[in-house]
Amino acid sequence: MNNVDETIYNLLNHSSKSSSSQSTNSKQHYYRSIFTSNVLQNFNKNKHSHRTMGLAIIPKPDPTHPLQRRQNYIELPKIIPFIRSHRMPPIPKVNQQDNKNQIEKSSKNFIEENINKMKNSLPICPRRYIVSDRKGNKFLIDGSGLEKDFIYKKNYGKTPRYLEARKIVHEQSHCHSEDNSMIMLPPEERLSLINNLKDRYEDVFTEYQHLPLHLETISNIMKKTNLTNELVNIEHDIDFLEKHQKIFIVNNYSDINKK
Numbered sequence: 001m002n003n004v005d006e007t008i009y010n011l012l013n014h015s016s017k018s019s020s021s022q023s024t025n026s027k028q029h030y031y032r033s034i035f036t037s038n039v040l041q042n043f044n045k046n047k048h049s050h051r052t053m054g055l056a057i058i059p060k061p062d063p064t065h066p067l068q069r070r071q072n073y074i075e076l077p078k079i080i081p082f083i084r085s086h087r088m089p090p091i092p093k094v095n096q097q098d099n100k101n102q103i104e105k106s107s108k109n110f111i112e113e114n115i116n117k118m119k120n121s122l123p124i125c126p127r128r129y130i131v132s133d134r135k136g137n138k139f140l141i142d143g144s145g146l147e148k149d150f151i152y153k154k155n156y157g158k159t160p161r162y163l164e165a166r167k168i169v170h171e172q173s174h175c176h177s178e179d180n181s182m183i184m185l186p187p188e189e190r191l192s193l194i195n196n197l198k199d200r201y202e203d204v205f206t207e208y209q210h211l212p213l214h215l216e217t218i219s220n221i222m223k224k225t226n227l228t229n230e231l232v233n234i235e236h237d238i239d240f241l242e243k244h245q246k247i248f249i250v251n252n253y254s255d256i257n258k259k
Contacts, residue, residue, distance in 0.1 A: 185247040194241050201234045 061067075129138040130146070141147055150156060208227045215221050241247070 182248040182250065185249050187245075190241055190247060194238060197234055197238050197241070201231065201238070204230050204234065 128141045130141050130144075131138045142149070204227055208224070208231065211220065211224055211227075215224060
């Protein structure tokens with residue numbers, strides 16, 4: 001049996017020791033595309049095309065061939081004289097020349113006027129800008145609202161004229177109404193009104209508290225709504241009388257009620 005070559009172990013692929021040792025020591029092989037060189041070339045093609053710094057690539061002059069006279073001379077184009085397309089005015093006659101001399105010349109000296117204007121004019125202040133982002137975009141500070149220019153105005157903090165005029169008209173009409181048909185409520189009567197309203201509020205509130213918790217009948221529901229409305233109205237009247245110290249009423253209030 002030992003001399004027989006046909007065994008099952010001969011069918012296996014035995015890798016050599018050298019190849020196994022090389023595979024263990026070498027790095028793992030990765031996939032590499034065939035277009036990598038083209039991609040890198042296109043990527044680096046215009047990468048530094050925006051740069052302008054550095055030495056200019058200009059061929060240096062050869063010392064064996066020095067410059068000659070008028071070697072770098074550039075011929076300028078010929079000057080073409082301007083030709084008018086329309087006719088020139090005719091030459092004036094002798095009589096016309098005499099009339100022309102009789103015309104009064106203006107005594108205004110434009111040169112001196114311009115000099116005085118420039119002396120008296122104020123210097124132009126530079127415009128102020130502010131940079132808004134890192135790309136260098138900017139806008140004017142004046143009129144943007146970032147600087148409080150309105151506090152330097154002459155009428156800053158003052159009441160406008162139209163409000164003052166309206167106040168005067170209102171006071172005049174108010175005084176006129178006071179003299180004719182209005183009278184100021186005395187302070188004692190105002191305090192007595194406030195006290196009476198407070199007493200009335202307590203009475204209504206106690207009546208509101210005597211209502212049952214669970215309202216079943218329509219009469220109880222209507223009573224609750226009437227009491228709540230009355231409480232709100234009394235509170236409003238008390239606030240009005242306590243807020244305003246001077247209250248004007250109609251002078252002939254009793255006569256109006258009689259009518």
